[in-house]
Amino acid sequence: MKKVVLLFLTAIFVFSCFSYSFAEEYDWNKIINDEAEAKILYQKAVDYVKQMKMDVGRDIYMRFEEPEHVKVHASNGGRSGENVFAFYRPMGPELIFMPKGATAIDFYTAAVHELTHAWNSSNCPPQDRSVNEGLSKWMEFMSCMAVGNRSKAGRILYESSVRDPIEYKVVQHLMELYKKGGIDSVKQYVKTTYKYEDK
Numbered sequence: 088m089k090k091v092v093l094l095f096l097t098a099i100f101v102f103s104c105f106s107y108s109f110a111e112e113y114d115w116n117k118i119i120n121d122e123a124e125a126k127i128l129y130q131k132a133v134d135y136v137k138q139m140k141m142d143v144g145r146d147i148y149m150r151f152e153e154p155e156h157v158k159v160h161a162s163n164g165g166r167s168g169e170n171v172f173a174f175y176r177p178m179g180p181e182l183i184f185m186p187k188g189a190t191a192i193d194f195y196t197a198a199v200h201e202l203t204h205a206w207n208s209s210n211c212p213p214q215d216r217s218v219n220e221g222l223s224k225w226m227e228f229m230s231c232m233a234v235g236n237r238s239k240a241g242r243i244l245y246e247s248s249v250r251d252p253i254e255y256k257v258v259q260h261l262m263e264l265y266k267k268g269g270i271d272s273v274k275q276y277v278k279t280t281y282k283y284e285d286k
């Protein structure tokens with residue numbers, strides 16, 4: 088009988104080590120070249136977006152491609168491909184293009200960013216780029232904090248402030264709204280705002 092109890096406790100211990108490991112011991116700096124691993128990270132991004140009630144209620148497939156190909160798809164979709172890392176294509180068919188060779192944390196947060204664009208394009212009127220990108224940046228930041236990666240979270244904010252100060256103001260504004268009224272306030276704001284205005 089004692090043996091059974093001991094075995095049971097060992098099983099619980101081993102199981103908790105495993106479920107613990109993704110969040111705490113996962114190597115977020117590792118390079119993602121393997122499609123199976125990319126799919127796991129993409130699913131993790133899908134789960135996060137769902138948890139934040141920003142999912143679109145349908146599956147959006149991910150295409151895992153060389154970074155140059157992602158840029159080509161982006162410029163075919165009307166974006167200037169140069170600085171594109173990942174890309175959401177709303178139709179023909181709807182897809183998210185993700186690059187090979189990125190670090191796990193860059194891959195994961197970019198997937199959250201693109202999935203948020205999908206929510207935005209289904210739920211918000213056409214709006215100023217700063218609002219649209221600000222929402223995706225804010226989600227990127229939040230997903231990064233959720234896995235405890237503060238250095239990347241800091242980088243996301245810094246890069247946003249350098250790239251587009253208005254976008255950065257939107258990110259800060261969304262943080263305020265989230266603190267006061269949760270995700271519903273954030274969604275309400277982006278659904279009804281065409282352009283950010285200082286108040």
Ligand SMILES: [Zn+2]
Nearest residue numbers: 200204220223
């Ligand atoms: Zn974007």
